[in-house]
Structure formats: structure tokens, C-alpha cells
Amino acid sequence: MSAQGGTKAIVAALGANLSIAAAKFVAFLFSGSSSMLAEAVHSVADSGNQGLLLLGGKRAQRAATEEHPFGYGRERYIYGFLVSIVLFSVGGMFAVYEGFEKIKDPHPLDDWYWPVGVLVFSVVAEGFSFRTAMKESNATRGSMSWTEFIRRAKAPELPVVLLEDFGALIGLVLALGGVGLALGTHNGVWDGIGTLCIGTLLIVIALVLAVETKSLLLGESAGAEQVAKIREAAVDGDTVTRVIHMRTQHLGPEELLVAAKIAVRHDDTAAEVAAAIDAAEARIREAVPIARAIYLEPDIYSETAATAGDDPAATPGGPGPAPASH
Structure with missing residues (x-):
């Protein structure tokens, strides 16, 4: 994984979740709280998710092969999508089921100090993990809001850990509320309602993760800033006069494919055009280092053809003049 911060946040979350899961299971055995059981399963699911992210980062580092000439960078997206499935099924659906069962057949909590003590410990541990994820995210977030960061980040690890930790903290508050109301009213139904709320929260987070990682897949x-840098770097004003149209695509979080049609002068020789393409590729890689695969096609730009209408292959949101291909 290129971003060491992403790995650091995952390891911190994994350590926190393993210790929390063990403590929650002990509390459930002593108290019989369904909120504690749902939270314990949630922590186990989160631990498995962090393992998936680490595995995806490791497998994505494999070298390109003939069968996969662009490498395995997208494996990180696949494992990120698997995380959303695990969170939905193992975490969310189990908690919803357990909540309904507790509401149908409520029973008072035994040894209440176990779940309360473990939940307070869990809040501290999850808070440390969440703080680590926020700190590492700030290194790459820039001026983006947290919502924009979750939606636009190309590396899936930090957004996944952020959402998991945020969901875990909210879930712990819901569990504390359910346990507290069950103790205060001597009615176990509140414990079931808290568990149901936890399950609903996990399902919502899982769906958000699924939508975002599906887009990456x-x-x-x-990003717009990188596209602008690539356009500016490609043009030297001498041999390469403009970018006619361009396509970019992430092959992985730190691997970018660039394909563009560039305008060259009509009287340039083949050697001059080849040298101009090599120079443009070098400038693009210097401006945007993650641009690994670059394919530039030279063409002659025609002002007459440009007035005929927008090029259907033009970069969305970019300049739309059409090329005149010869």
C-alpha cells in the first residue's frame, strides 16, 4: 500500500477491534445483553474487514503479467467492496435479527456493570483508532470536506476505516443507550431496540461503502486538478499546440492511465513528432507522477472541423473542439 498512513490506520483499527471484540463477548456472557452480542459480532466483522484491506493491499503490489498488463492495482477496490458485503451481512443483518429476537422475547440484564464497563472501554479504544484514521486522512485530504474525501478518495482504505470507526462509535453510543434504558426501566425491550438501531446503522454504512467502491471498480x-496538470504539461506551445481530447482512468489508487489525442504542426517530420511525444510524456509524468501508462496520438487540429460541433469523444467537462483526423 503506497500510503503508509492507510496501513497505519488499518493496523490501529485491527488492534482496537480485536481487543474490543474479546471484551464484548465476555460482557455478553455475563450479562446476556443482545446489544453486547451485536457489538461483539460487529467488532469481529470489522477485524475481518481490516484483514481484507491488508490482504488487498498486499495482492495489489504484484507485478504486471501478460494476462494483466496493467497490474493488479484494482484488487484494493475489490477487497474494499468485500468489506461492504461483510459489514452488511455479518454486522448489520445479524444485529437486526438479534434486535428483533430480543424485542420479541425480552429479559432483564444480569451483572450490568460488565456491559457498561466494556462499552466505556470500547469508546476509548475506538476513539483512539478513529483519531489515528483522521490524522492519517488529513495528510491527503487537503482542503476537501470529510464528505468530499469519502466520495473522491481513490485509495479505499482510509475512507473504509473512517466510516467503520465512525459507525462503531455511534453504535457504542446506541448500545450504551439501550443498556442504560433497559437498566433504568427494568425492561429488556430497550436493549433490543438499541441492537436494532445498531444493525440499521451498519447497513446504511455498508451501502455507502458499496456505492463508493463500486464507482472505483x-x-x-x-481528479479535476490532475486533469488540468496533465493538459498543461502535454502542451509545449511549439510542437504540441493543444490537447484535442483526453481520457484518464485509475488502474489503482496510485496508477493512472492517460490516453490523449494531441495536436502537432502539419509540417513536422515523423522524427520531430516522435520526439515531441516523448517530451510530452516526460512532462506529464513529472507533473503527475502516478501517470504510469501514457498513450499519446498525434493529429492535425482543424479550426474548421472544430466549428462543426463538440467532439463526442472529448473529455467530459473539458474543452470540446473536435479534431480533424487525417
Whole structure:
């Protein structure tokens, strides 16, 4: 994984969740709280998810092969999508089922100090993990809001850990509320309602993760700032006069494919055009280092053809003049 911060946040979350899961299972055995059982399963699911993210990062580092010439960078997206499935099924659906069962057949909590003590410990541990994830995210988030960061980040690990930790903290508050109301009213139904709320929260987070990682799996373009840098770097004003149209796609979080049609002068020789393409590729890689695969096609730009209408192959949101291909 290129971002050491992403790995650091995952390891911190994994350590926190393993210790929390063990403590929650002990508390459930002593108290019989369904909220504690749901939270324990949630922590186990989160631990498995962090293992998946680490495995995906490791497998994504494999070298390109003939069968996969662009490498395995997208494996990180696949494992990120698997995380959403695990969170939905193992975490969310189990908690919803357990909540309904407790509401149908409520029973008072035994040894209440076990779940309360473990929940307070869990809040501290999850808070440390969440703080680590926020700190590492700030290194790459820049001026983006947290919502924009979750939606636009090309590396799936930090958004996944952020959402998991945020969901875990909210879930712990819900569990504390359910346990507290069950103790205060001597009615175990509240414990079941708390568990049901935890399950609903996990399902919502899982769906958000699924939507975002699905977009990455389909193939997202470079960000607007990177696209602008690539366009500017490609043009030298001498041999390469403009970018006619361009496509970019992430092959992985730190691997970008760039394919563009560039305008060259009509009287340039083949050697001059070849040298101009090599120079443009070098400038693009310097401006955007993650641009690993670059394919530039030279063409002659025609002002007459440009007035005929927008090029249907033009980069979305970019300049739309059409090329005149010869």
C-alpha cells in the first residue's frame, strides 16, 4: 500500500477491534445483553474487514503479467467492496435479527456493570483508532470536506476505516443507550431496540461503502486538478499546440492511465513528432507522477472541423473542439 498512513490506520483499527471484540463477548456472557452480542459480532466483522484491506493491499503490489498488463492495482477496490458485503451481512443483518429476537422475547440484564464497563472501554479504544484514521486522512485530504474525501478518495482504505470507526462509535453510543434504558426501566425491550438501531446503522454504512467502491471498480477518472496538470504539461506551445481530447482512468489508487489525442504542426517530420511525444510524456509524468501508462496520438487540429460541433469523444467537462483526423 503506497500510503503508509492507510496501513497505519488499518493496523490501529485491527488492534482496537480485536481487543474490543474479546471484551464484548465476555460482557455478553455475563450479562446476556443482545446489544453486547451485536457489538461483539460487529467488532469481529470489522477485524475481518481490516484483514481484507491488508490482504488487498498486499495482492495489489504484484507485478504486471501478460494476462494483466496493467497490474493488479484494482484488487484494493475489490477487497474494499468485500468489506461492504461483510459489514452488511455479518454486522448489520445479524444485529437486526438479534434486535428483533430480543424485542420479541425480552429479559432483564444480569451483572450490568460488565456491559457498561466494556462499552466505556470500547469508546476509548475506538476513539483512539478513529483519531489515528483522521490524522492519517488529513495528510491527503487537503482542503476537501470529510464528505468530499469519502466520495473522491481513490485509495479505499482510509475512507473504509473512517466510516467503520465512525459507525462503531455511534453504535457504542446506541448500545450504551439501550443498556442504560433497559437498566433504568427494568425492561429488556430497550436493549433490543438499541441492537436494532445498531444493525440499521451498519447497513446504511455498508451501502455507502458499496456505492463508493463500486464507482472505483467501474473505473474513475483522475481528479479535476490532475486533469488540468496533465493538459498543461502535454502542451509545449511549439510542437504540441493543444490537447484535442483526453481520457484518464485509475488502474489503482496510485496508477493512472492517460490516453490523449494531441495536436502537432502539419509540417513536422515523423522524427520531430516522435520526439515531441516523448517530451510530452516526460512532462506529464513529472507533473503527475502516478501517470504510469501514457498513450499519446498525434493529429492535425482543424479550426474548421472544430466549428462543426463538440467532439463526442472529448473529455467530459473539458474543452470540446473536435479534431480533424487525417
